[in-house]
Amino acid sequence: MHLTMKLFFLLVVTIALASGKPSPGPKIGRRSFFQPSVRVIHGDDATEGQYPYQISYQWGILGVYEHVCGGSIISPTFILTAGHCVTQVPEIGEHKIVAGITELNEKNNERQEIQVVEKIVHPNFTGGVGPNDVALLKLAKPLEFGDLVKPVVLPEADSVPSGDSVLTGWGSTSTTVIPVLPNHLQTVTIPILEYTDCKTAIDALLDGEANPLSEVSNICTHSKSNGEGACSGDSGGPLAQNGTVIGIVSWGFTPCGSEKAPSVYTRVSNFIDFIKENVNDLPK
Structure with a gap:
């Protein structure tokens, strides 16, 4: 790796x-004792009732x-x-x-x-x-x-999403290996990455190790500019488009927000x- x-x-x-x-x-774990008021991987505070x-x-x-x-x-x-x-x-x-x-x-x-x-x-x-x-x-x-x-809202069965999507969660805002978890729900608009591009990016990061990405089971997002994406504590949360859940936060790479490292989600339409x-x- x-x-x-x-x-x-x-x-x-x-x-x-x-x-x-x-x-x-x-590894998985409990919330950090450190909970400063900072943004989740370059996201923003959600407003009340927004999600x-x-x-x-x-x-x-x-x-x-x-x-x-x-x-x-x-x-x-x-x-x-x-x-x-x-x-x-x-x-x-x-x-x-x-x-x-x-x-x-x-x-x-x-x-x-x-x-x-x-x-x-x-x-x-x-x-x-x-x-x-x-x-x-x-x-x-x-x-x-x-x-x-x-x-x-659930998506149509077997549909393949594209374009921009909205990620929300209380996951870590840290770009180091030590998680820093916010008290306030965070949100970021992030583009969906084509499967072939996602696979290529992950292949490069794994440096010859087996790539667990599945074309049927997964979709990916990539940052627009600042390393936006999911992090520790976002697992299980929604990736959505216009109130429809298209993805479930699954896995990624640490440190969060690393260059050229996609976030990977379970594609809901397959399930x-x-x-x-x-x-x-x-x-x-």
Whole structure:
């Protein structure tokens, strides 16, 4: 692998320590103690209600929770997220989602905290940074939709997106290997990268190692100028176009924002059957 670049899941880095066991490969982890008010990889602060489909997936012990992944509301009782947000977060402990917020610690009338009662990982996701990195979180009770809490639209099956897209999340704003996580939801408009160009870029970064990119399962984005893209803590969150979720943040390279390093997402349109087979209350 390239001497200065490492492939990694886009979760928060070092939560495996909380489980008491080392984790092979990419590490995941709890929120940094350092949370200054800075922008996510050259993004901007989202405004209240701008992305009502975005949730924070949180893990905790004894009632103390930390953000580990993002996710998208697709129905009153289901959240769309990444498969590794389930397989790489410790089973021990408590799991919940928080909806209706722009700041992780804000209290408002539409903030909703609901426990996760079932996690459904795609049966063909084998872990690592391979294909089929998608999962569903079933909630203990339905979300109440309002101005700050709304479902995202699913894309047409097998459609291949192009053009600009919008990435949102509470992921790291740091361009070093040490994550710095914001309290305020961040957003950036970022262009989709053609598959062949993405593969070429990742081949160059991997310097001869096997490329896990899948033409069917993945889509990519690349920065416009300043290294914009996903980072630790954005995993599972949405890449969207006009309120339609086209991608789920999956993996990338560290340090975040590195030159010529794409961000890689699960292509949602390839998993519409999986979603419909498991979600019984999708909006009509």
